Amino acid sequence: MNPSDWLDTGCRPPQRLPDSVDAALGYLAHALGHPLYCRWTLAALKRGCPSLADAKREHPAVFALLLEHDTAIEYWERGRLRVVPEVAAPSAATVLERALRQHRRRFRAAAPDDTAGNAREGTAVTRTGAPSQDLAPLPAGVEPAWLARAGRFANQVPLTNTLGVSDDAQAAKLFLRERASHSPHTLRAYLSELRRLAAWCRREGLGPFSDLTRQDLIAYRDALQAPRQDAAGAVTRPAPASVSRALAAISSLFAWWHRVGYLTVNPAEGLAAGRRARMTWTPVRFLSAAALTHCDAVAAGDAPAGVPPVLWMRRRAIWTLYRYGGVRLAELVWQEEPALPHVEVDDARQWTLHVLGKGNRLRAIPLPGACLPALRAYRNAMGLPADPPAAERLPLIHSERGPALGASGLYDEVRALFALAAARVPAADRAMRAALERASTHWLRHGYARTLVVDHDVPLPVAQALLGHASVQTTAAYARTGQNEARAFVEGSFGAS
Incomplete structure (x- = not known):
């Protein structure tokens, strides 16, 4: 060619x-x-x-x-x-x-009548550590040409526009390459929020992004915070944390565009709470110790009717890894090139789980002895040795239709165990049943962090390393006390004499 x-x-x-x-x-x-x-x-x-x-x-x-x-x-x-x-x-x-x-x-x-000039020879090759994605496909109803424009606040002066591009599509691509290429999770989050903003702009007859005023972005923030009615007629409000994440992504785009000279002004200045919100964030999605103990008992029991023994052992192994590893959902998804996640076994037959976390950062997590019987039983059921040999390059969790179970499959397995545990909760304990019906894999991660930081006073830098947090402030959030804990501290310090 x-x-x-x-x-x-x-x-x-x-x-x-x-x-x-x-x-x-x-x-x-x-x-x-x-x-x-x-x-x-x-x-x-x-x-x-x-x-x-x-x-x-x-x-x-x-x-x-x-x-x-x-x-x-x-x-x-x-x-x-x-x-x-x-x-x-x-x-x-x-x-x-x-x-x-x-x-x-x-x-x-090129058609025979195309008269476009030749591309420059010797264009520099840009190597990045991780693959990037294009903004396409945009949300349904949004034409690709909608973003390939420049609004009233786009800087048309080449001397001060350091990006060297003249439309929002190219500027957004450069933003994603610099700010999100280090992590596929971050990239997906940014793409999701940019597509959501694009869809809202199309519905409101606004855009492109560089044409939005501060009033437009405040109206978008109000739309994100507005209550919604589902098909059953129930009215719900979006979680504040979800709204904050959405606004943070949009604010990051406009701040970066302004800093590199693509925008003459930053209409999103102060739109998101930013660092102050992160410092005041407190995790609230926990399962009680009694609920976790109940789930452990269900997982240790016999397979329910209709579930083959091998698949039940797989479900127990997945539960064990999320329960005692504190990993994010995607961190147990098998990746062929780095052969991760994988388990390293030392001379004392102790297991260490190695995963690739956010920002492509490797993390080693010692697994407690309490979780090893379920993992070894699953490996034996699969015809593998109880302890993984050093040279093994196999997925931790198999799939019936492929080499490894993906993120949705892992999520469904944990949710299935939560559902089974909820069905076995006594009818009088409605609170535990409701919590188990809402719980997900990330609730187990929150529980793991709280066990380290609160229950056992693990030093924050150690807990940060085990959890893979970029900032120790995130880890410290688990140490913040609620009103009940604060009252217990005061009563214990100034009890009746």
């Missing part, structure tokens, strides 16, 4: 791609925000990293492959980077053609 036969319609005016495949791959990597095709050797890896230890940490899959092969190819396929030996890799031209067809909303084959 000839790359110059393709047009990039995301720029104004549209431009032809460079003539060579390598230059076109570099152009697309810069435009899409993630690498497309890289040829690695040990020499190239050493040039890009201060030491071999840094190379192993930053590019673990590439490093491992180069120990057995002279050359490795890292290429983009189906939404993620893959690393294979050079002999097993597709050609650079094949990867380029796949990327162009995957992003056909932006790139198209």
Whole structure:
């Protein structure tokens, strides 16, 4: 294929791609925000990293492959980077053609009468640590062209607009690349909130983003906080924490745009409570000790009718990992490239769970001995040794229809155990039944944190490391007392003489 036969319609005016495949791959990597095709050797890896230890940490899959092969190819396929030996890799031209067809909303084959100028040769290749995503698809009813505009507050002066772009779509993509590319969880959250704001703007006849006034954003905040009526007629109010997260994402976008010169003003200044809200956040979704003990007893019991023994053992293992590991829902989802999560077993047969948390930060969590019988029983039921061997690269939790259970499957398994436990609660204990019916995997994470910080006075830096919190302030929130705890402290300090 000839790359110059393709047009990039995301720029104004549209431009032809460079003539060579390598230059076109570099152009697309810069435009899409993630690498497309890289040829690695040990020499190239050493040039890009201060030491071999840094190379192993930053590019673990590439490093491992180069120990057995002279050359490795890292290429983009189906939404993620893959690393294979050079002999097993597709050609650079094949990867380029796949990327162009995957992003056909932006790139198209040039017609004979197209007069767009040639793309600049030697466009810089931007390498990022993690893949980025485009803003498309936008919410239903929102045309892609809606965001590819500039509003009244967009800075049209090239001297002070350091982004070098002239429409909201490109500016939003650069914001996501810089602020959210380090974590897929953060990226999904930002995309969700930007799409929600875009849908609201379309309904109200406003937009694009750079055209919104402060009054428009306050009206959006009011819309987020407004009560809603479900299909059954029940009226509910959005949780304050959910509204705060939504506003924080929007405020972050406008603040960054203003800071880099894309906006002349920041209409979202002070829209979200920001740091003050985080400092006053207190987790409230907990299960009582009695409820957790009841769930543990249900999990330790026999399989309910209709559930095969192997699937019941799997459910017990999933419950055990969330209950005693304090992990986030997505942290137990199997990832092929880093072979995570995985368990390391020491000489004393003690288990340590290794997961990849937010910000692609590795975390090691010692698992207590109380949870090991359920995990070993599940492995035995699967025909595996009770303790994982050092070289094992298998998912912790299997799936009947694939190699590993995904996030929704893990969530459903925990919810199924909560539902079973709720059904077995005595009829008189309505509060426990209601709590179990609402509980989710994150309630178990809150309970794990509270057990560490409150019940056993674990030092905050240690608890922070176990929980994977970026800020110790988040960990400290679990130590904040409610009125009942405060009264107990006062009574204990100034009891009747």
